[in-house]
Amino acid sequence: MLFYSDSNIYPAEEFDKRWQEVVKVARHYGLEAIREEQDHAAWLEAVRGHEDDREGGGRCALCFHYNLARAAAEAERLGIPRFCTTLTVSRFKSSRKIFDQGAAFPSFEEWDFKKKDGFNRSIQLAKELGLYRQDYCGCEFSLRSRAK
Numbered sequence: 001m002l003f004y005s006d007s008n009i010y011p012a013e014e015f016d017k018r019w020q021e022v023v024k025v026a027r028h029y030g031l032e033a034i035r036e037e038q039d040h041a042a043w044l045e046a047v048r049g050h051e052d053d054r055e056g057g058g059r060c061a062l063c064f065h066y067n068l069a070r071a072a073a074e075a076e077r078l079g080i081p082r083f084c085t086t087l088t089v090s091r092f093k094s095s096r097k098i099f100d101q102g103a104a105f106p107s108f109e110e111w112d113f114k115k116k117d118g119f120n121r122s123i124q125l126a127k128e129l130g131l132y133r134q135d136y137c138g139c140e141f142s143l144r145s146r147a148k
Contacts, residue, residue, distance in 0.1 A: 002026050005036035005070040007043035010140040021131050064101040072105040082109045089113035089122050
């Protein structure tokens with residue numbers, strides 16, 4: 001099962017575009033995809049005071065925690081005993097920082113998708129499936145940093 005809950009994604013059109021790519025991947029692998037409605041205002045509240053943090057800093061840790069908490073709650077609601085995140089496939093994200101946030105959730109499973117050439121494999125899969133590949137993490141703060 002794939003769970004999509006990225007309330008950090010900005011703008012809303014980007015959130016929808018990324019959801020469509022999750023659906024493509026789910027279909028390819030014969031998986032169910034669940035979409036949680038975006039609550040960008042709640043995410044903004046969760047990272048308040050960290051809007052100007054550098055990429056990979058405190059705001060990102062809060063964002064990881066926020067999104068992992070949503071996934072943990074959904075896994076519990078569905079009776080799924082373990083969950084992980086695909087965030088670790090990115091070469092721009094620290095798997096250790098993600099795992100540190102995931103440690104707050106007993107059902108979190110540490111999977112580092114960068115291992116065994118995972119990042120390059122993800123690029124190849126994206127090409128094979130014709131997936132959109134974004135060029136920023138998703139939040140308006142990283143988008144603003146990219147524009148600079």
